[in-house]
Amino acid sequence: MRTMRHHRGSPATRQHGLSLVELMIAMTLSLVLLAGVIQVMSSSKQSYVLEDGMSRMQENARYALDRIARDLSTAGFMGCVESDYVDDKGTAKRFNLVNVLAKQATGSRWDFFDAVSGGDNATRYDSHAVAGTDYLTIRRSLGNGGVRVVRRMAGPTDDIYLDGTDPRAADFKQYDVVAVGNCSGMSVFMITNTPAYDGSTDVRLAHATGVTAPPSHPYNPGQSNASLDLQAVYGGDSGSQARVYTVFSNTYFVAPTLEPGGSGYALFVNDYTRKNELVQDVVNFQVAYGIDSDGKQGVDRYVTATDIEGTSTLSWNQVQAVQFTLTLAVPGTRDVQNRTFSRTVRIRNRGERPS
Numbered sequence: 001m002r003t004m005r006h007h008r009g010s011p012a013t014r015q016h017g018l019s020l021v022e023l024m025i026a027m028t029l030s031l032v033l034l035a036g037v038i039q040v041m042s043s044s045k046q047s048y049v050l051e052d053g054m055s056r057m058q059e060n061a062r063y064a065l066d067r068i069a070r071d072l073s074t075a076g077f078m079g080c081v082e083s084d085y086v087d088d089k090g091t092a093k094r095f096n097l098v099n100v101l102a103k104q105a106t107g108s109r110w111d112f113f114d115a116v117s118g119g120d121n122a123t124r125y126d127s128h129a130v131a132g133t134d135y136l137t138i139r140r141s142l143g144n145g146g147v148r149v150v151r152r153m154a155g156p157t158d159d160i161y162l163d164g165t166d167p168r169a170a171d172f173k174q175y176d177v178v179a180v181g182n183c184s185g186m187s188v189f190m191i192t193n194t195p196a197y198d199g200s201t202d203v204r205l206a207h208a209t210g211v212t213a214p215p216s217h218p219y220n221p222g223q224s225n226a227s228l229d230l231q232a233v234y235g236g237d238s239g240s241q242a243r244v245y246t247v248f249s250n251t252y253f254v255a256p257t258l259e260p261g262g263s264g265y266a267l268f269v270n271d272y273t274r275k276n277e278l279v280q281d282v283v284n285f286q287v288a289y290g291i292d293s294d295g296k297q298g299v300d301r302y303v304t305a306t307d308i309e310g311t312s313t314l315s316w317n318q319v320q321a322v323q324f325t326l327t328l329a330v331p332g333t334r335d336v337q338n339r340t341f342s343r344t345v346r347i348r349n350r351g352e353r354p355s
Contacts, residue, residue: 057329079146079186149163153234181234254268281331285325299320
């Protein structure tokens with residue numbers, strides 16, 4: 001009978017584990033693979049941060065451009081009085097604009113004789129502003145048609161009564177700056193009483209002196225009337241019915257952000273306060289003004305604020321269009337080139353006028 005023999009491997013050929021060399025090779029390959037995965041993840045994260053930053057920058061730019069353009073499109077609107085007919089502090093070419101506000105220095109937010117104005121160094125407007133950037137002031141009334149004056153004033157110092165059935169009459173508040181006028185003239189003043197609105201009774205607007213808006217007022221801090229005399233009697237018009245409009249101005253400038261934990265610059269409106277910070281990551285703001293200097297309709301050339309203020313042959317009322325440029329950084333990124341956005345806006349109702 002044949003005996004079967006079992007062959008066993010010798011100790012020299014039996015596998016007991018990995019050698020040191022094999023272990024080092026495996027670790028090296030694992031590290032290479034891990035480095036590749038980390039690199040892919042890092043690149044994906046950087047791409048996401050860049051795309052998110054670009055999207056935020058474009059959204060910020062769109063909002064800022066649209067807001068300034070919306071103000072500019074109705075700059076100088078004062079009812080049916082054309083703002084560019086006003087020459088020098090009430091001396092009008094064809095109409096009359098009276099401003100009885102105490103704070104109405106030339107170039108200020110309440111200087112309604114110029115639809116737009118500005119400066120090539122924003123630190124002139126606010127000491128916190130970034131040197132070398134511009135500021136732009138836009139003045140206008142709300143384009144809602146105004147509320148009708150229903151009683152004829154007894155004299156230019158008399159109170160004004162509005163149509164109490166007009167729901168827009170409820171919008172007028174104490175310390176609001178408003179303008180009353182028709183197509184022959186316009187008078188700007190601050191409301192000094194608390195208008196009472198009930199939906200039927202005529203609404204009274206007083207314009208007394210000696211009443212000052214509190215420093216905390218969001219739009220007109222410290223404002224008051226220097227005179228009771230509106231220099232015109234409104235109401236009971238046969239040709240053009242007098243109306244009252246809310247008037248205001250907005251000044252745009254760039255200053256360091258006030259966002260907690262934030263860095264860089266931001267676009268502000270009117271005052272350097274947190275609530276007036278509009279858009280972050282704005283690094284520059286430049287403005288050019290389209291001038292009509294030959295008396296013909298249309299812009300002849302674009303100039304700076306210094307050009308307008310530095311020569312007697314130019315004035316702010318010659319401005320027919322405004323070109324403004326915002327430069328923004330991409331938020332959340334480094335070494336990414338800033339982006340510049342521009343827009344040109346024509347001021348309505350500017351151009352040739354009938355003699």
